[in-house]
Amino acid sequence: MKDIILKVENISKQYRLGQVGTGTLSHDLNRWWHQIWGKEDPYLRIGETNDRSTKGTSDYVWALQDINFEVERGEVLGIIGKNGAGKSTLLKILSKVTAPTTGSIKSRGRIASLLEVGTGFNPELTGKENIFLNGAILGMTKKEITAKLDEIIDFSGCERYIDTPVKRYSSGMTVRLAFAVAAFLEPEILVIDEVLAVGDAEFQKKAIGKMQDISKGEGRTVLFVSHNMAAVKSLCTRGIVLENGKVALNSDISEVISFYQNMNSSINFYKTEFVQKDIYIEKVEFERGISAFYSEEDIQVNFVLRYNVEFEKNKFLMVRIFDDLDQALFSSEIELKRDKSLYNLVIPKFTLVKGFYKLNCIVYHPAITQYDVIDSCCNFSIINNRPDFSHLETFDIGKVYSQTKWI
Known part of the structure; x- marks a missing residue:
């Protein structure tokens, strides 16, 4: 029997280009009136697919549309696609940074996210203080965080600067510490965007090794976004290709990579x-x-x-x-x-x-x-x-x- 830890059902995300909300008072009132009467949002019936390379005719765009997939416990899922395909939007929804327009997400356990350099860090606090802050956000007690503190600092390689405010860190140091916090504070689901590319080659190798240990040795789940196909193939067991906000393929990682590499390719x-x-x-x-x-x-x-x-x-x-x-x-x-x-x-x-x-x-x-x-x-x-x-x-x-x- 499958042990499903994350289930994504009919997730869609709509934005109005260049504006916050719908952009006009009449549109906001219309949307509010439909919500009062329990009717469907009238603006969900309009909008265009998320193709950044073409000029659209609508003010509304679907960054994601009808995304469905399941992830088993201990699985490493690769999410790949071109820039603007909707990968980061999907991860932000999974991490509850933003809410989906339609659909639902069912997860079992804590989700830790590493979406961009310094995610969840307060630049005025020291590295050590940010470790405790992030742990508290993940729902861990001070005792649990203290037990992992030495491992986190050692893995990050930032021991000399651990009592220095994070705003003094380079982007590489920041992502090292952020990854160490996300990996060692034992979330059931670890969500990682292309941010690891900021680190040097030695750290990327350590990070990939740690993610393999997390999934295979500890039975935790990893969602990994990267344009480095070698890293995706070595780490992931299954993959999803996003194209213009939709799932183009959900299959084993070798087939997914081949499909992605040949998207829109030409013979001559x-x-x-x-x-x-x-x-x-x-x-x-x-x-x-x-x-x-x-x-x-x-x-x-x-x-x-x-x-x-x-x-x-x-x-x-x-x-x-x-x-x-x-x-x-x-x-x-x-x-x-x-x-x-x-x-x-x-x-x-x-x-x-x-x-x-x-x-x-x-x-x-x-x-x-x-x-x-x-x-x-x-x-x-x-x-x-x-x-x-x-x-x-x-x-x-x-x-x-x-x-x-x-x-």
């Missing part, structure tokens, strides 16, 4: 308008017009460049191959020639193993300037493994298969 890249750059990439396309390949075939990618100034030597086109976790695998470059605008890159067969990949392109003059940079200009996939690695499923064989020579 084209620039149709004139570009005010000395040199720029006009076209990137796969030779055969497809983006799924077998391991035993070469992959040819064609590049068309345009020059708006008189050509000079020492210009290069570099292509970088990234995996679905945004980790660079390898690079290849070619020096540009005066009378040549078409360049062909051939990735030899048996180079990449099964998975999703993307191309990043740079045109540059070494140590001088970058003329054009295109991230994720083309996405493609390898749909099988040759040689067959199925008997090595328990091993991480890497993403690049090197045909080395043994003597």
Whole structure:
């Protein structure tokens, strides 16, 4: 039987753009009159989806719309999506920082949140005083907090400044202490936004390790938002993709990451308008017009460049191959020639193993300037493994298969 610790039912959040409340006295009175008579809010029937890239015609926008999911005890749920997809709004509702417009949340136990640097901290109080303040907010007694105090201070690495007001802390120190407080004061549900990106690499590694201990060793639940797909994959067991305020996918973490990486992706890249750059990439396309390949075939990618100034030597086109976790695998470059605008890159067969990949392109003059940079200009996939690695499923064989020579 499932042990559900958090249940989100039909959560929606509506905002009126640029205003507090509905923005007009007549709208406020209309909403109040409907509430008095027990009728539905008339402004819930209007509004547009949360697409930040388009100009709308309504003053109302749905930051979230009809969000439903359940989280089991001890589960680590990753919530991913583009900027503006509604991730932070959802976490604020779960943390009771703001209320949903419609829907309900049912949770069992305390929820601790780390949504932004200094969440819940009073800048005038010292680090130690803020530990006791946050613990009291979570409903812990002074005795319980004191028992955890040394562990919190040691994990944060801020012992030297623990009696200094938090307003003197750097953003990195603040997030270290805030995470330590949230993790060690034993909430049943820990909610963490992208804030961990503020910390350095050493602290991020410690924080991820601690979150794994919290979920696996202590059976507590973690909701984790990050754009670092490697961290999400290593930490989370299941994921949700948000797009324009709605759930686009709720599935296991590998499928969620692949779906997110390929959202709105294109096989080829084209620039149709004139570009005010000395040199720029006009076209990137796969030779055969497809983006799924077998391991035993070469992959040819064609590049068309345009020059708006008189050509000079020492210009290069570099292509970088990234995996679905945004980790660079390898690079290849070619020096540009005066009378040549078409360049062909051939990735030899048996180079990449099964998975999703993307191309990043740079045109540059070494140590001088970058003329054009295109991230994720083309996405493609390898749909099988040759040689067959199925008997090595328990091993991480890497993403690049090197045909080395043994003597």
